[in-house]
Amino acid sequence: MPTQNRNYAQPRRRGYAFPKVAATWADTRNAHPAVAAAIHALAGPHRPAEAIWANPSPAEAGHVCMAISDYILQGDIEPESDCLYPWGGGSASLIVKWP
Numbered sequence: 001m002p003t004q005n006r007n008y009a010q011p012r013r014r015g016y017a018f019p020k021v022a023a024t025w026a027d028t029r030n031a032h033p034a035v036a037a038a039i040h041a042l043a044g045p046h047r048p049a050e051a052i053w054a055n056p057s058p059a060e061a062g063h064v065c066m067a068i069s070d071y072i073l074q075g076d077i078e079p080e081s082d083c084l085y086p087w088g089g090g091s092a093s094l095i096v097k098w099p
Contacts, residue, residue, distance in 0.1 A: 016067035017041040018076045029053060031088035034077045038067035053088070061094070068096045 019040045026036035031053065042063055043049035052060050068085055071077045084093045 014074055015070040016063075018071055018074070025049075026088075029088040030086060032080075032085040034068045034071055035064060035085050035087055035094065037071065037076075038064040041067055056087075065094055065096050068094065072096075 016038065018037055021033070021036045021040050023033070025031075025040075026033045029036070031039075039052045040049050042060060043052055047060075056064070068077075072079045079096075083095050085096055086093045
């Protein structure tokens with residue numbers, strides 16, 4: 001029976017989907033494209049993306065932050081130098097710290 005050697009790094013599993021979102025969706029809401037992708041990854045029939053964007057629960061906002069961190073670690077997006085990812089609708093931004 002083969003054994004696993006713990007000295008070799010295992011590929012990191014994706015935590016959140018990275019859906020393709022029309023650029024106009026993020027642009028018209030003044031949201032960062034990564035925020036738009038994370039919102040759409042969380043959305044479903046029970047809670048559409050527009051509802052999450054307009055009035056996120058604390059849990060949804062937390063998942064968006066975690067999804068953006070995942071996108072950075074997966075190489076889907078480059079991290080912002082100031083760690084700010086605009087949510088849109090005024091001065092609301094997410095601060096995403098990543099390792």
